[in-house]
Each structure stands twice: as C-alpha cells, then as structure tokens.
Amino acid sequence: MTVAKERSAGSNQPAPASAAPSALNFECETGNYHTFCPISCVAWLYQKIEDSFFLVIGTKTCGYFLQNAMGVMIFAEPRYAMAELEEGDISAKLNDYEELKRLCLDIKRSRNPSVIVWIGTCTTEIIKMDMEGIAPKLEAEIGIPIVVARANGLDYAFTQGEDTVLAAMAMRCPTEPKKITAAPEQSVDRGSFQKLFSLGRKEEAKAEAPIATTTDSEYKDHPPLILFGSLPDSVVTQLNLELKRQGIKVSGWLPSQHYTDLPVVQEGYYAAGINPFLSRTATAMMRRRKCKLIGAPFPIGPDGTRAWVEKICKVFDIEPQGLDEREAQIWAGLEDYLKLVRGKSVFFMGDNLLEVSLARFLIRCGMTCPEIGIPYMDKRYQGAELKLLEQTCNEMGVPLPRIIEKPDNYNQIQRIYELNPDLVITGMAHANPLEARGISTKWSVEFTFAQLHGFANARDILELVTRPLRRNAALDGLGWDKLVKEEVKA
C-alpha cells in the first residue's frame, strides 16, 4: 500500500483501536456543570430533515426549555411538538400505546410527515416507557415510519442528542436502492419553515440528489462512502466538492435532506463522521450496518479538513492532489484574523463536544489552551482528533491542555480567575457573569450552529472567536472592563 504524502510527524497513521495518546492528561471531575439538554437537537434536525416531525415525549420542563432557552419559538406551525406527560401517564393509569396513537394520528392528519421521530426524555427513561416496543406496532398501524431516539439528560449532553437520532436513523437506511417508481410527491410543504427560522444556517439549493446517481468519470473507483452528521446543505455541498477534487464520490449523507432519501447502506461500505459527538452513530454504522469506519480528525479548520480528506484518500488508496497548496492558501487568507489570536489563551468550559477540534484548530492558529472541558470524551471515536491535538501542540511548541470530562463549573471558574485567559468559550449561563468580571467570552452554542466545516468556513470560526477580542479592542481605554463591585473572596 502506498502511503500518501503526509506531514513528517505522521498524522495519518491509522488510529489504534483503543489506546489514547499517552501524553494527554485526562481527568474526570464528575462535577455539577451546565450544558443544554440533548433534546435541543430537535431545533436543528427538524429543519435539516424537511419531511420529518419530531415529537418530544416529556414534561413541561422539556417544552419550556425548547421554547424559552433554545428560543425555538413558533413562527409558523412547526414540525415539532411536545407530547406532554401528565399525572395519569406517570402513574400508568393511561395506556402509552393508545395515548401515543392518538397524538400521532393527530400529527398525521395535520402535518402528514414522512417520518415521526420520537424523542425520549429523562421522564420516559425513569417511567421505563417501552418506546422501542410501541413504535413498530404503531408504525404498522398508522403507516408512518417512527424512529425512536432516547435523547435524555441522564445519559447524554447537548449535541449528543443528534447522535441518538442519527444512530436510530442509521438502522432505517435501506439496503437496496429504491426502485424507480412514480412515487407520489410528499404532500408536506417543504422549505417554508427554514426561511422563518434558520438558526444562522444558510440554506442553499438541494445538492445531494445528483451525487448519488451520476456515474462520472471524474470519480475514481473506490468503495461507497457514507458521511454522517447533520450539516447545513451548503456545507454538505462544500465537503462533497472537497472530496470530489480527490476523485472521491460521497454516496450519501446521514441524515439526508428528506427522510425518504436516506442513503443505501450495505455491508462493507465505508463511513466517516464529520462531528466529534457522533460516537454512537459511528458504532451503529460499524456494528449494526457492518460498515468500515474511517477514523479521522474532524474537518474543522484547514488543518482538520486537510487531515480528514487525507485520511479518506489514504483509506481508498488515492494519492491526494494539491492538498498542501489548498491548505496553505486557506491559512494565508486567514492572516488578518491570525494576527489577533496569536499568543492569546483560550479556555473551554465544555458544552457541545466540539471542544477538542476547536482547541486543536485554535492552537494551530497560534493560541494556547490550558483546559478543555468536555461533557463526554469518547477516546476511541475521537482518537485521531486527540492525536492531531497532541501533534499540533508539539509542533507549535505549546503545552498540552488538560482535558476535563464532566467538569465542575464552580471549580472551573476558580481556575479561570487564576489563569485569567484571554477568551473563555462557555455555555450561555456563564457568559454574562464572566463578561461582567472583565473576562472575554464566546458562547459555545454559536459554534454548534455556525458553519465550521471544510476549508472555506475556517474564516467563520475565526470571525466568531475574534469577535469578543475585536469588540474589547474597540472598547479598550474606556476603563469599563469590570462591571461588578469587588467581591469578598471567601
């Protein structure tokens, strides 16, 4: 096997099945920390999968969260709703099957979606509602596929909600291509909701369809490749094109823009994830769908994107063309931002599981990072990313960050006071109080919704990262950096 041109440090050695990089220091604080509930994935998934309906089976607590904290307000009748559990449901006086049937028939009548995704919550876990048992029966009875995802806060954090949905949906990918029949067009009106509420994502023309069907001579001969992870359609196109430059054809994405267009997955297909929080989906693709998982760093930042493309090329035994030039070109274009971040320090409190990838990119940009808090660390699925982080630190000559799983926010804030970092990337609960104490912050949730992936979007990441620094530079000299009275430290 010919090994493609690689960086001298060998970033693309196949990730070992287990062993995490040795020099990195992992701790688990098992503290009290704030992050969003995993049901938040509904906010972006219902927009991504345009013929879907998401039914969150939970309590007022869940509904009020989506409405107020996530700000998923109702501008038009949305394609998600709450099945609000009431006392009768909890005490099992009511029959779950009948109740869910009533609600799903209501949804079928009013929205007629191609799929109903049931989002289980902490409450359905604790009362042990048999969602997986009920769904197939109800599906057969009402004639709409029902996908069950347990996106509960007992087991998962924030973005992992998407992981639970995609892992469940992976099981629904067909094994054979659809026969071309004159299938009636879905009656769901598509597209109107995205315009109303886009969470900062820019929608673009449908891009997936042609890729799966054309047999083009521009593509090299390689086994089918499935990519998983929910991205705005324009970013999907960008990554498809990036791989196309190397002659690699993406057979399909999980999720697709429409549930009815889920990609064909057969044993022996290759699969690669584009986000660090998709470890269950990776497992489902590997173990249940018998795909071969490509373990690569994630395509975030020019360095990550290059490593990701390179790794996929390597697996398909394709020599990457022009990647060096492409990466160098992107870096050169970032110089105006890089000047602002070089030598500055960034502290991740931990929220959306993108922390390691972002830290790796920012260190490559010339920053230092004392601590990466992260709600959950899958050292195997993130193995290649962790390796790249370590390598980046070595090459840039900066200390390795501490990686703290399930951090304790109170302890972290004490460490922030001590370290006085130039930037703290944090959840929304802590941003304003830290700003009031003169510490610059950026909300981690913005990175969840921004377009991060691929070469072209590296600018967007730095635009976000440098915004507080630029804002502060603009306000510098006013002497207003601390906006609370001195606190008596205990």
Next chain:
Amino acid sequence: MKLAYWMYAGPAHIGTLRVASSFKNVHAIMHAPLGDDYFNVMRSMLSRERDFTPVTTSVVDRNVLARGSQEKVVDNITRKDGEEHPDLIMLTPTCTSSILQEDLNNFVERAQMDAQADVMLADVNHYRYNELEAADRTLAQVVRYYIQKARKNGDLNTEKTEKPSVNIIGISTLGFHNNHDCTELKRLMADLGIEVNIVMPDGAEVGEIKNMSRAWFNLVPYRELGMQAAKYLEEEFGTPCVDITPMGIVETARCIRAIQRVLNDNGHAANFEEYIDNQTRHVSQAAWFSRSIDCQNLTGKRAVVFGDNTHAAAITKVLAREMGIKVVMAGTYCKYDQEWFRNEVSEYCDEVLVSEDNAEIANAIARLEPAAIFGTQMERHVGKRLDIPCGVIAAPIHIQNFPVGYRPYVGYEGANQLVDLIYNSFTLGMEDHLLEIFGGHDTKEVITKEMATESDLTWSKDGRTELQRVPGFVRGKVKRNTEKYARSQGLDTITAEVMYAAKEAVGA
C-alpha cells in the same frame, strides 16, 4: 398525554427558582438531570444578569439513579454551604425528582445537620402546579419558615413602624417588567409618605422576613405572585393586604384609595384625593392623551386582550374605560384562577376566553379580526401572520421585556407607557383618514391570511382587480367576508359582482 406546541406558564421549578434566586444570598440546588438548569441561561441571557445565577444542579445521571441520590444531594448542599455561605439553601424538586419518589425531606434533614445555612425543600409537585402557582407557594413557604423561626427564637418584631409602611410583595427576577414596576411603586409610596419596609423577594435577605410584621400593610401588585404570602401575614398579624394592581389611571387611583383606607383605619389621617387629582389631570400625560384630539380615532376600535390574570385584566380595563376601545375578547391563561378573571373583566368585554391552547386563541383572533391585539409573544406571532398589530403586555418573558430604559407598567408613569403602547399599536391619525379617502397606495398582491388557508374558492380576474382596489389594511377582511358570503350562497367563483353583492349583504 397532551399535544403541546407552546406554553404560556413554565414548569413548577421555574417558579421556585424565580423566587429563590430573587433573594440575596440564597442558593438553590436542583435535583435534576443534565440540562434542566436552563433557568440559569434564561436569567443570565434574558435579564442580562451580571452575577452568576445562584442555582446549582446536583446532576442526576445513570450512576446516581443506580446508587440513589441522597449522598450526592447532601454533599452538594454542604459543599455549597462551605463555598458561598448562603443564608438559605433551597432544594428544588423537578419533574424527575417528583417521579423518582425519593425522600427529599430526609435529604434536607441530613444536610441540615452539617450545613450552617438553613436548608429547605421547596414544597412543590411538578405535576400539580405550574410556574406561577409554584412561585406563589414557594414565597409563602419561605415567609412562613422565617416567621416561625423568628417566633421560636423570640426575635419576631411585631411592633408597627412609627410612620406608615408597606411591604411590596411579588417583585421577582424574570418577572414581566418587574424591575421597573418596583422602582415606580417605590416612587409612588414615597409620594404618599409611606416607607417601604421590605420588597419581597427581589433583593431581600431572608433575615429581613421577621421584620415583615412591622409593616402597616402589604401591597401585592401582581395577582400571580405574593397572594399566599400576604394571606399568611394577614392571618398571623392581621396585616391588611391591598391587592389592586395600580395599572392605568383609574386602577392606580383605586389602589391609592384602598391604601388611604388602610392608613385611616390605623388612625393615620391621610387624604390622597388631591394627589390623585393632580397626578391624573396635570402630572400624568395619560388622561390628557386619551382626551386629546388624536385619540378620538381610537373610539370604537376593536381589540383582543390575552395574557396572565394581572395584565390581561388591567389592560382590558384601561382600553375599555380610559380609551374608549371596544374589547371584543379578553382572555387569560391562568386557568387555576379563572373565576377572579371573569369577575374582573366581564363587564368590560364582549367575551372571555380562558385557555392554555395557543391555537384556540389564534383562531379566536382570526375570527374576531380586531384592529389590534394586546397579548404575549405568541399573540404577537399570530398578529404577524394575520397582519394585525400586537402590543406585548404579558409574560412569557422575552429579552425585549428587559429594556434598558425605564418602562414600568404600573403607577402614573406606567399609565403613560401603556398609552404609548396602545396608541402605537393602532394605525391611526391622518394616516388612517388618508387611507380611507384615497383607498391606500398599496398595490401589493393579495395575501391570504387565514390561520387555516381554505382554497375552495377561486377569484375571477375582475374580482381580483376589484379586491386590489380595496385599501391594504382592510383587504384581508373584505376578502374573508366576501368568501364567507360566497360560500353561504354556494358560489365557487368570486367575480366583481359577487364582491359587491357581498358588500351589500354583509357590509364587507
């Protein structure tokens, strides 16, 4: 199970936390899974709080479920006790803890053995109470706890203050314009020569509760928060309660007169009539504004009001009594207290709607076609879709309800603000006349704006042209009425003739 798209009142723990985190130096521990502490986000982001929200989640995960929560909860209480030295730590149950059926009372007792702070379990069942009821209960619980504690310790102070004094009860964090209302109420009390004994709970210390009994009376401006606490104080100390919301000129005067009666009953010869008259006619702009020539055009305009009890009732009265606007429907989402609402508003509106279902309210608005809506953020969205202006008058709160400038809803300045809000919500003045005379200048395509689009009718070309000539701001109404007429006549095409027939028949 209930299919829900929108919630007017939040879950119980939000109410409890609003009360707990309003106090100074009180910390709440939530017994909840990851992510249930989004109250912290709401407080930090919506009201732009500078301080860390004093709420910590004792995270319930699989391990905790398997082992039981006691150890962890007790550890977290004692840990917070050492870290922040709060006066009170309030253990807040959640929907999760309600169904886990753990003995949280026992946890509290255990933690109390080690903690310096008082430790209390908020007595709120998630499945029985909503945010508003839970807040009211929690505040009463805290007040009762500290009164009883003071009584036991013998440091309860029941001697009334020398000068007339008031406890303002019900001002809380994340309340609808509460911070500005509180400032306005303090100003009003100062004008009346009344000392503010304690504002409860916002900014209060639990240690001050034992002095609540010193006030001459309690003022509860919001029906939703503070009534239970005030009732308890009345039972314990005979402290009279004034629960008239001073919103609008008439109700503000009524509230001041009720205060005057209380003071008179206590042997204080106060007479505020001159003050009321001067404020109403000369200082405040609201009464004059309603009288001014511009506002003549408001007469008979139709409005729909929807909100919590306090705001919906008060705004209904202001519209009907002070501005001559016809309230075709007044509604509340406070189902648990609907009788009060019906009593308050029924003489000022055509119909009353009590509902928590946003679709029911939206449909009622679509049916009634008011000229303006005064509602919550939800009705604002409904208004956008129907092209009916909406002034936001009640929670659920939104970042827009925390304006940086001074925007109270109560008292005389609040009356000014209300008048502005109401006036600006209508298309008025010369603009209105010119549109009527010249038929508008709007040549946009007709947009259907029913909540549910029914397309069983077709418009002929001349019908459409005729419809285009109707001024934009009444076009939707004309279109709907014409279609209604056409359906009643069994017609499926609407021509210009049908349109004029409809106009003659139904006055479209």
